[in-house]
Amino acid sequence: MLDVVVLGAGLAGLSAARDLRSSGCEVAVLEARDRIGGRVLQTTLDDGRLVQLGGELIGSTHTAYRALVGELGLTLRDSYIAEPGQTVWDIDDSVSVGDPAPWMTDEDRSDYDRVVGLFVDLAKGIDPDNPWSHPDAVALDATSFYHWLRSVGARDAVVRMFELAKAGLAADTLKRTSLLAELRKAAVAGDELVNYYDVDQWTRSTVAEGSATVAARMAEELAGHIRLSCVVTEIAVHPDHVDVMLATGEVIAAANVVCAIPVAPLRRVAISGLSDERLHALRRIRNSLSAKVVAAYETSFWRDLGKNGSSYSEGLVGATWIQGPGVISALVTPAQLAFHMAGDQSARDRDALEALARMYGPQAAKPKALFTREWSAEPFTLGYMAHYAPGDLTAIGPTHSRPEGRFFVAGSDYWVAGYMEGAVRTGRAAASAILAR
CATH class of the missing domain: 3.50.50.60 (FAD/NAD(P)-binding domain)
Structure with missing residues (x-):
């Protein structure tokens, strides 16, 4: 035995x-x-x-994975954070480019910082290994992230920014997300926690x-x-x-x-x-349910446009980022997955390329290779995260x-x-x- x-x-x-x-x-x-x-x-x-x-x-807080990579004789390199240029925003049927988000006012950005500060303070009281031990665990779990944002007076643009962040991670909507779960996830950063989603803590590296x-x-x-x-x-x-x-x-x-x-x-x-x-x-x-789309091009043409390949969108793909030279990764949001899956492969490819072309121009519609992986439909996966x-x-x-x-x-x-x-x-x-x- x-x-x-x-x-x-x-x-x-x-x-x-x-x-x-x-x-x-x-x-x-x-x-x-x-x-x-x-x-x-x-x-x-x-x-x-x-x-x-x-x-x-x-990211930096992913200590078990980083240790394993070292044990296996593999190496880490910087991820998309090293890509030059600015972020693309595809919202309200218009595309803008800039950092910070150009569609937010100074008042919006100030309020975002205020709300993030409240979130961080609350998260620091959560034990990520045992969130149930928090004295208000039941109430925090029963509260949606959306309801909490509204309860602290978050401006409409701030709520939209958090919704874009959720879509970009291929997570479900703010209204269908437990506040306790969101706090627990953030609390993993421990003393390093200073923001809602810090790229150094979450996505700064990839295996070379x-x-x-x-x-x-x-x-x-x-x-x-x-x-x-x-x-x-x-x-x-x-x-x-x-x-x-x-x-x-x-x-x-x-x-x-x-x-x-x-x-x-x-x-x-x-x-x-x-x-x-x-x-x-x-x-x-x-x-949550999602699909991943990867488009490979001859060159990193977006650099000539002043774009860094990172985007947030209210459309088919919630976010894009640069995987490597000439390669863009994208995630289909849970809210868009039913539409994505309803088409045959040619329709899925066409829709994905149209979404990329909206943000990166006509050259994005002509990749050297295009890959789609419907992880939520694969019988031995049936989900994303x-x-x-x-x-x-x-x-x-x-x-x-x-x-x-x-x-x-x-x-x-x-x-x-x-x-x-x-x-x-x-x-x-x-x-x-x-x-x-």
Whole structure:
């Protein structure tokens, strides 16, 4: 019998398996897809440039991921923050360019700073590992981020700026976002917290060799211990072991299981032997829905226009940023995903290129290559990042990521500050908890 069976070969599962294997455990990693990597994926252009189709950005507070990159002999480089030029704003059916946002007045900007100060002060009272311990946790969770902004007298332009920020992250709207969840996410920065969303803390770096190379290097270390195309249909947790049943009917027994299956696909898996409270917490977690679009060009032509490739929009794509030389990344917002998915691939491509051309001119409509990844429609992902609507955190409770018996969970859905960081952090934490026993 195996010491540990790990379900999922994304960053979380691979991180857990790598630490367990290096400590002498007999491990098997079962992956439903025909590839490793989960929500990180990359391809190579004819000219050798790497293109990231999934996760790519990390910040200074993403300490677990940064440490893993170093252990694997990989390197970090500056992300889009090093790109010259100014930000594009596509709102009210018009496009403007500038930093700070040219559509805001001096009074708007002053009020934004005031509101951010209130938010930061409130966030510093939240324990990100245990937000439920806050004396007003229930009330904060029941309050939407939108309602809180209005309660502190935020100007209309300030509310719009926060809404643009949410859309740019492919998160759901302010009205469908728990204030407690938003505060918890910010509180991860600790003493470094000075702003609502600081690029140094969140997105200042990327892996020079490609984000998917992180997963590939771990998979190389686990050669012979990863099985692909293994669809899990049932997990039975017993007092002395765990049985994992596959769609083929095969049953794999192990002393422990690390479940790194994303929460939406996990709902299709029958689980027995866990408490009702634990199962409820697993099922209640939800993801925001998004697609990623990547356009690759011969040159970084936007520089000649005085633009830095970063944008915020109320249209199809909530934000764009520069992935690398000549490469623009974009996220389809949850509010626009139904429209995006309603068309065939040619319509999706056309709509995405029209959105880019609005912001960057006709040259943006003629990329060398265009990629679309509908992560929310992929059967073994069914989502983008964890999202907490008002009331969710209270309903889920602090049991959401704790081990129970021989059942351990890992994955970006269980950590709130960066989904690659969340995957690595919780994967390694699950391995540590097993080894401690």
